[in-house]
Amino acid sequence: MAHAHGNAPSPSESMEAFLNGLWKQNPVFVQVLGMCPTLAVTNSARNAAAMGLATIFVLVCSNTLISLVRKLVQKQVRIATYILIIATFVTMVDYIIKAVSVDVYKALGPFIALIVVNCIILGRAEAFASKNSVGKSILDGLGMGLGFAIALFCLGGVREILGAGTLFGVSLFGPNFQPWVLFLLPSGGFFTLAGWLLIFTWWKERKKRMAEAQQ
Amino acid sequence: MNQAAPQNMPSSAKLIQLMGTVSLVCGLLIVSTHQATLAPIRANQETIMRQTVAELLPGANKQITYGVDGSGNLTVLQGVDAPGPKLFAGYDASGKLIGVVLEGADRGYADVIRAMYSYSLEKQAIIGFKVTELKETPGLGDKIVTDPKFLANFKELDASLKNRIVTVKSGTKKNKWEIDAISGATISSRAVGRLIDKSAKEMIPIIQRNRQRIEGGN
Amino acid sequence: MSAPSLTPEIVLHTSPHLHSARSVGVIMRNVVYAMLPICLYGVYNFGISVVALLVVSTLSCVLTEHMFCRAAGRPSSIKDSSVIITGILLGLTLPPGFPLWMAAVGGFVAVGLGKMLFGGLGFNVFNPALVGRAFLQAAFPTAITTYTPALANGRFAEFIPTTLTFPFAQPPVITEWIARVRIDAFSGATPLTALKFDKIGTGLTPLFWGNVAGSAGETSVILILLGGLYLVARNFMDWRITAAMLLSAFVLSGVFHLSNPAAYPHPLFMLFSGGLMLGAVFMATDMVGSPVTPLGVWIYGGVMGALTILIRLLGGLPEGVMYAILIGNAVSPMIDNLTQPRVYGTQRKTGARA
Numbered sequence: 046m047a048h049a050h051g052n053a054p055s056p057s058e059s060m061e062a063f064l065n066g067l068w069k070q071n072p073v074f075v076q077v078l079g080m081c082p083t084l085a086v087t088n089s090a091r092n093a094a095a096m097g098l099a100t101i102f103v104l105v106c107s108n109t110l111i112s113l114v115r116k117l118v119q120k121q122v123r124i125a126t127y128i129l130i131i132a133t134f135v136t137m138v139d140y141i142i143k144a145v146s147v148d149v150y151k152a153l154g155p156f157i158a159l160i161v162v163n164c165i166i167l168g169r170a171e172a173f174a175s176k177n178s179v180g181k182s183i184l185d186g187l188g189m190g191l192g193f194a195i196a197l198f199c200l201g202g203v204r205e206i207l208g209a210g211t212l213f214g215v216s217l218f219g220p221n222f223q224p225w226v227l228f229l230l231p232s233g234g235f236f237t238l239a240g241w242l243l244i245f246t247w248w249k250e251r252k253k254r255m256a257e258a259q260q
Numbered sequence: 261m262n263q264a265a266p267q268n269m270p271s272s273a274k275l276i277q278l279m280g281t282v283s284l285v286c287g288l289l290i291v292s293t294h295q296a297t298l299a300p301i302r303a304n305q306e307t308i309m310r311q312t313v314a315e316l317l318p319g320a321n322k323q324i325t326y327g328v329d330g331s332g333n334l335t336v337l338q339g340v341d342a343p344g345p346k347l348f349a350g351y352d353a354s355g356k357l358i359g360v361v362l363e364g365a366d367r368g369y370a371d372v373i374r375a376m377y378s379y380s381l382e383k384q385a386i387i388g389f390k391v392t393e394l395k396e397t398p399g400l401g402d403k404i405v406t407d408p409k410f411l412a413n414f415k416e417l418d419a420s421l422k423n424r425i426v427t428v429k430s431g432t433k434k435n436k437w438e439i440d441a442i443s444g445a446t447i448s449s450r451a452v453g454r455l456i457d458k459s460a461k462e463m464i465p466i467i468q469r470n471r472q473r474i475e476g477g478n
Numbered sequence: 479m480s481a482p483s484l485t486p487e488i489v490l491h492t493s494p495h496l497h498s499a500r501s502v503g504v505i506m507r508n509v510v511y512a513m514l515p516i517c518l519y520g521v522y523n524f525g526i527s528v529v530a531l532l533v534v535s536t537l538s539c540v541l542t543e544h545m546f547c548r549a550a551g552r553p554s555s556i557k558d559s560s561v562i563i564t565g566i567l568l569g570l571t572l573p574p575g576f577p578l579w580m581a582a583v584g585g586f587v588a589v590g591l592g593k594m595l596f597g598g599l600g601f602n603v604f605n606p607a608l609v610g611r612a613f614l615q616a617a618f619p620t621a622i623t624t625y626t627p628a629l630a631n632g633r634f635a636e637f638i639p640t641t642l643t644f645p646f647a648q649p650p651v652i653t654e655w656i657a658r659v660r661i662d663a664f665s666g667a668t669p670l671t672a673l674k675f676d677k678i679g680t681g682l683t684p685l686f687w688g689n690v691a692g693s694a695g696e697t698s699v700i701l702i703l704l705g706g707l708y709l710v711a712r713n714f715m716d717w718r719i720t721a722a723m724l725l726s727a728f729v730l731s732g733v734f735h736l737s738n739p740a741a742y743p744h745p746l747f748m749l750f751s752g753g754l755m756l757g758a759v760f761m762a763t764d765m766v767g768s769p770v771t772p773l774g775v776w777i778y779g780g781v782m783g784a785l786t787i788l789i790r791l792l793g794g795l796p797e798g799v800m801y802a803i804l805i806g807n808a809v810s811p812m813i814d815n816l817t818q819p820r821v822y823g824t825q826r827k828t829g830a831r832a
């Protein structure tokens with residue numbers, strides 16, 4: 046990230062900023078960051094999607110604003126400034142969700158406010174937005190946010206399908222399906238996350254082995 | 261940058277100025293969002309409350325919300341977000357009182373269970389029941405929301421207060437003031453009995469005292 | 479690619495260098511012998527459903543271990559019989575009419591998650607059978623608390639309706655079936671459930687012999703004790719763990735009982751009911767999960783006994799043996815650490831721990 050002074054980024058660089066968060070540096074499956082919302086609100090696909098969208102919004106907005114003011118902010122007060130900006134957008138999301146759907150608001154509960162302390166957001170502010178141009182920061186926020194949202198959805202989808210036999214509230218297997226209640230409980234979040242991490246690690250190892258075999 | 265502080269240390273005034281500006285921008289953003297979402301949030305809460313009351317008192321076209329103060333006097337409330345105990349009176353098209361919806365809460369297995377129930381002054385009985393907040397184990401405790409046999413307890417549950425409203429062991433309900441528990445969800449069923457009993461004991465005398473006023477709808 | 483071998487070819491360690499011919503296989507086979515009477519009594523008590531349950535849970539465990547060994551490119555370790563014990567123990571802790579497909583899931587989780595992912599026998603932190611049961615308890619709370627009465631009519635001619643539930647389907651409601659087959663007024667509630675939720679006590683004599691409702695193999699105190707005595711007599715089992723667990727359970731429930739005899743049951747009832755006896759004899763004594771120091775063994779048993787009573791009397795669940803033993807397994811390395819004996823000839827430094 047040598048472009049500290051905002052030359053127009055080349056298309057390939059922008060693409061990389063976007064794809065990094067989506068896949069190579071996926072915040073949940075690769076960096077294992079932001080575990081609190083990941084485990085707590087993914088008991089249904091709808092909650093996971095709502096949390097994912099809220100995080101994308103906060104991440105993109107805070108990255109934008111922080112990138113805009115990056116040359117004005119002295120390093121002594123940068124963390125305080127970042128947190129102030131992040132908290133502002135989180136409060137806004139809080140109001141907006143309440144206005145859109147009370148059900149979603151009840152389900153997400155205190156975890157909306159806790160987006161403030163989601164380390165992904167401060168992490169991107171400090172590691173990326175404070176050093177890069179606005180355009181690239183937005184793409185980075187979008188990529189990281191989408192990566193986070195997809196990961197939440199992977200967890201929420203599996204947990205809802207196994208735990209309730211539904212996806213987005215639509216019954217998949219008929220009324221006779223035996224729900225695996227465990228997956229709706231907090232411990233189910235750990236099991237599902239472990240399962241996904243297992244798959245990811247196995248897949249990565251396999252790819253590595255295949256690349257070695259080809260040489 | 262004209263200050264001469266060593267090691268590029270900016271002056272405090274400069275830092276305060278910066279934080280102040282950022283705070284101002286952030287404050288503006290928050291206040292404008294708050295203003296913009298105030299009306300829809302209120303409308304949402306009221307819709308939900310109206311739906312719940314209409315569900316518990318079928319046929320209630322008109323509703324009045326009363327707040328109850330410490331000495332048991334009623335005041336008509338406009339919104340639903342005022343603190344303290346509340347009554348929701350429901351009237352049919354001709355303006356006749358159908359019943360009153362009350363709130364209650366007690367500790368279940370996992371957390372506090374909150375519920376609303378409707379009380380008919382005419383029948384001196386509870387005629388509807390709905391759980392509004394529940395964190396019980398899915399598949400066990402949440403049966404108090406779905407189990408039709410359990411909900412049948414609240415078609416006409418004696419609330420004349422001559423007897424304590426109480427949850428009894430599954431299949432042993434003998435009297436009109438008893439609630440038949442769900443087998444396998446005993447703790448949650450008992451919490452329902454307690455929350456209704458506690459709230460009914462407190463609120464029903466107040467309703468009886470203010471009966472004329474509630475029936476008159478003012 | 480070469481996987482790191484867990485069984486190095488050259489073993490270097492301190493004395494003792496001479497071993498008796500007592501292999502894992504011999505110990506495990508004897509444990510199976512000790513459990514056989516309990517299995518047979520379970521079949522007598524609850525009928526052919528228990529046969530199916532034990533067969534399915536054992537097969538599921540054995541197949542899972544075989545599959546995992548294959549996938550890891552290691553020789554199959556099913557011959558040492560330890561996985562058979564896991565399967566039988568899991569079956570014995572489940573309700574007699576537990577759906578077979580759920581029992582198979584339990585066996586897979588028990589061995590897959592509880593044992594093989596840790597590296598197989600000797601590396602598992604928790605008792606695998608209890609890991610499987612804990613998973614089932616959390617996943618299917620209704621099925622695992624649906625008990626059927628003992629000595630039901632026609633139990634050798636037909637399965638309990640829930641046993642043959644179609645895979646991934648909900649088990650049927652059996653209230654009417656119970657009313658048809660029961661021989662007395664019992665609804666199938668276990669003694670502990672009856673006491674906790676309905677305040678109905680059960681006599682000590684039926685609890686001792688075992689003709690009461692409960693999990694497939696937990697009801698008969700006398701047979702479990704005889705099995706334990708056989709293992710102790712042949713020196714295959716650490717009797718101190720069992721003794722410590724039962725003693726602490728007895729003392730703590732005695733304290734509760736004396737403080738308020740109306741609210742808390744007699745300590746002997748606590749010892750004879752539920753899975754305490756089965757857990758104390760066959761699960762708490764699992765060599766892998768328990769401490770090795772002499773003092774640690776007593777502490778370990780004492781902690782588990784006390785936890786069982788606390789969960790039963792003060793918690794929301796009627797039974798707590800499973801969680802007590804799992805917590806005991808979890809703290810056992812710590813107990814070992816805190817109770818290292820003083821090496822002869824050295825002095826214990828104040829505050830320093832091994």
